[in-house]
Amino acid sequence: MTSLSPGLLLLFGAALLPLLPARPRDGVLLGLPLLTLAAVWAVPDGDALRVAFLGLELVPVRGTGVGRLFATVFALMAFTGALYALRQARLVEQVAAQVYAGGAIGVTFAGDLVTLFVFWELMALGSTLVIWSANTPQAYRASLRYLMVHLFGGVVLMAGIAGHFVETGSVAFTAMQPDSPARWLILVGFLINTGAPPLSSWVPDAYPEASPSGAVFLSAFTTKTAVFALLVGFPGATVLVWVGLWMIFYGIVYALLENDMRRILAYSIVNQVGFMVCGIGIGTAMALNGAAAHAFAHIIYKALLLMSAGAVLHMTGRRKCSELGGLYQSMPLTTLCGIVGALAISSFPFTSGFVSKSMIVQSTVDEHLATIWFLLIAASAGVFLHAGIKFPWFVFFQKDSGLRPPDPPWNMRAAMVLFAFLCIALGIFPQPLYALLPFPVEYEPYTATHLVAQFQLLLFSGLAFFTLLSLMRRTETISLDFDWFYRRFAKEPLLKFTLRGSNSRERFVAAARRRVDGVIARLFRTHGPHGMLADNWPTGSMVLWVAVLLALMLLVSYL
């Protein structure tokens, strides 16, 4: 059976949106993701479409269990994000977000690296437009920095794919090992999109500049598509364990230092994706299941957290923790949803994070990886610290900022309630999620020892937070990161280079122009209105010349 990629539904549907009047457009915005969800489940297992193209065997649509898992949560996210953005976001953002989601879903069905690359780059364009549509100068500049990082990542990935094709003669997207320069390039191309070091700063640089709804879309697709690509492409690549651990602690430390509420959450995306990358590096069935389940759960609770932060931003126009606080008094629903998201990200029992992350931790026990286990336990405590308590505490509680905004409009509330419900439902009934995982699940999260361990760990982390609160007083600061190199260190040389470059380009263009102008001027002299070769010769002179010729001939014949 052949079928087209479900992602195309969103891509082409998005193109229709600007042509529709407002009412039907709302219906299409919400209907398209649901239609896509149905299409995702209609794709059968195995290659559903094969195309020969330029001598390559392409498989644009391949149904797999893990692809369906990611595509399902992407479609869910596209629906809930569209609901959240329905009344507030600009049309260009809504269209871009659908294209972005369509690209992400396209990747999850890619059976070859070329198809993957095409959808990968579509995502880069869609997401850049999402950031751009916040319509501020800061967002515009951030979107260009974001685009540069992703185009660079795209070039690295393309170079890797080309090299891989030359080596193996195949572009099939299957499990690989980083054992040649080409495959290292593919791995690096994937990792750049996960927010791996050293370029992690693109996440907290770009996402918080988007609109309230824009950041919700952004949190879901790019990094998790990269997790999907690693999960299929590089399971068990040991280097990923250490890359993941770095990301985990990077996220915690920078989030602890951060003052902007949505940047805290952006750092915690890197932190959470770190858990998944680490699990993929461990590479056992338990670890890969954990990484996939955690990606599914993470998309939902991180979107929920960013929706609650977006609601605060939408209602108050403020984004710094130092200017917020006490909002629980007038925004009870937003506060509650924010807390549910915060508990889920912390893997609190009876939330989605508890049933997913613990599988990654369990895999280190099964494999006797002591060091990694201790680090992951410490990191789990750190997640509660930097996202689980810090975010809700500084935004909704802490001091009274005097702000009394009401909860956001109905569509934003509905989107938050839907995802808050899913966070708890998945936590209490993990079986449907477990059934979707790539490998059979032999894991029971709710044992007495696990519950006791998790309650002890999290609650005593909470104790640490509140006793050390004075060390975490908010300061109106940002923290230096790798982006310093391209935003500050290389700024003067790059500016100079740009100026010099454009000067010399101008000189070159001017010289070329002079040359062309010279040619034109010469032609003008000979062929212009006064040029000899362009002259009109009067009939009289022609007759005269004919007479002269005839006279000459007469003369010659007499001689």
Next chain:
Amino acid sequence: MVEPRTHWLARPRTIRWIWIAFAGVLLLTLIPSLFIEQHEHFGLEGSFGFYAWFGLVTCAAMVVGAKVLGMFLKRPDDYYDD
């Protein structure tokens, strides 16, 4: 008397009660450690209330570590503005 305008959650009395309840819950989570043997895989986590003290200590370490790094990394938030 408390000002009537103050939200009940923000009153010092409530906050004191929350602290007491929190301390109670913390103790409560430690009680099962007296009876339940945590599976011992790597040695250390067999110790009494391992997850409690480990969480407390590592969190304190992360907060202090972040604070120290912050001394070097923090810049005013208009640092990159032109």
